[in-house]
Amino acid sequence: MSAVTRIDARFKELAGEGRAGLVTFITGGDPDYDTSLAILKSLPKAGADIIEVGVPFTDAMADGPPIQASSLRALAAGQSLKKTLAMVREFRAGDNTTPIVLMGYYNPVYIYGVEKFLKDAKEAGVDGLIVVDLPPEEDEELCLPAMKAGINFIRLATPTTDDKRLPAVLKNTSGFVYYVSIAGVSGAASPQATNVIEAVTRIKRHTNLPIAVGFGLKTPEHARAIASGADAAVVGSALVEAVRLTLDEKARATPKTVKAVTDLVSALAEGVRSARRKAAE
């Protein structure tokens, strides 16, 4: 991968500041397009360094109840991959530096058409892709074409990815490595920080890429603990739960919705930023 993406640039900045980054996940279109776009636009100011936008899918096999529910809310409100790309395009009109990573499952992309998707995603301002059900064994599907199109394909490494398998997982990965801190679905158990730091150290022996850690991080304290040993902390389920808790009885957004998310992001950002300061003192 030759071209420097917004992701590469952002991690370079973070390294310069001597701190870890905060990666925030929201589901595109949850609870509706306009509210979701408003949340998206408010995230950088609230302290998100990188944004993952979930592409909703009916069958979120690797996700726990919070992200499953948020995907179904978005789909019920009419969200589609096309609309998710439109959201990114609207976001990009006002922000040309915050990296955007689309995260989801392969089928919507496959049905959209890989070539057309990569072209439209690049034009919309997408910087990276995380596709849960595309392991390295299926790299020809999307990973290699994405690299060619100048979009980072970010791979998940997990507690079951042992040293023997790591090189295969890292081979075509770019942007950063997403370490899934627990064997499980998103939003379930929280990891032990010591185990995570050990795993990050292990992965660092195999790659120079930054390592973001996610799954099960819910509070500013979790984020701080993880940020002391990784290059970024990822929070997702807690944010979509923040959305859910503000909805009215018909699952519609209320005036509290956007603020609930940005308040939590601010607190998480504070947690992440205080981690490196502590380490540096």
Added chain:
Amino acid sequence: MNTRVNSLRTGPDERGHFGIFGGRFVAETLMPLVLDLEKAYDDAKQDPAFKKEMDYHLKHFVGRPSPLYFADRLTQHFGGAKIYFKREDLNHTGAHKVNNVLGQIMLAKRMNKPRVIAETGAGMHGVATATLCAKFGLQCVVFMGSVDVARQEPNVLRMRALGAEVRPVESGSKTLKDAMNEALRDWVTNVHDTFYCIGTVAGPHPYPAMVRDFQCVIGDETKSQIMELEGRLPNTLVACIGGGSNAMGLFHPFLDDRDVEIYGVEAAGHGLDKQHAASLAGGRPGVLHGNRTYLLMNEDGQIEEAHSISAGLDYPGIGPEHSWLHEIGRVKYLSATDDEALKAFQLCSRLEGIIPALEPSHALAKLEQLAHGKPKDHIIVVNLSGRGDKDLASVAGYINQKMSA
């Protein structure tokens, strides 16, 4: 393994592909487990002791070989081809599912996995899994959509009696597809001690090939039985398709016998223009549950809810090898509606004294088309994949509803 150059029986390739179908579309957490399973299965296949033990249990526990039965009154009724039933309904646990489960549970034992999970629709795969876990002393958890828990209650009671835990699944359409999602979520959470026993010829490689291999006992027996009874191969094979394991088990040993016509029957539910479960007739290739195959979905790639009166066929996908056989045209895929299946269910019960499950009733529903008008020496084998006791309540309910409508 048949290695003839022009054989249709050599697939999949080493990455699990049947043409463009199949593959290993799973989360990274599961990938090492899928690779371990592939290795363990390859080892077991080479081990004569594994085959010997399996043959022993197939004979003494399952009760194989199952009869190939001449259905003389149905034959008279249609006044055409000679109809045989492959009686998988007579297996212990009442369906073909046990053939595959035996193999997988023996593998679980071999891999030292003390805990087994399974998804189930009609409950026959769940019952078979619960049964063999009891026999081999393994812990068993079965995921079943809450809609199916309600419509297949006898099987829920059987699973519980066998010591299995049945977990009703409330997500999505609350049927087989969602049970499979929940089973995958459980597997990803319990990676060290758990074996995922998939009930059909779908999922990531090696499942479609492995389940097929375990089910091929159906077609292998049929071949030798028909040679003994008739001195020649049948003209036509027919079987119902949800994921397609009973069909693949019957079809596969005949794929290279090009004169044998092969028909799979999908569930057309309320009709192909309404809600149904016929992925080949009404779907297109996509990726779900670890493989690329034909799926029912909308224009955005979101999976649609299937419908069939038969819980075992109520799935928006199909095994990848069927997708391939469909595209190359070796197998012809038909479909039968809920109403057609019910009619066949009643006809078979009254004429043959055999209450078929609603799943094979879909295959029986095509006999009129396939048998009628054929010469008397035209031989048709129907895979009677399971018995219908479990369906009596839903059949009665459906008939009452129709009568009051």
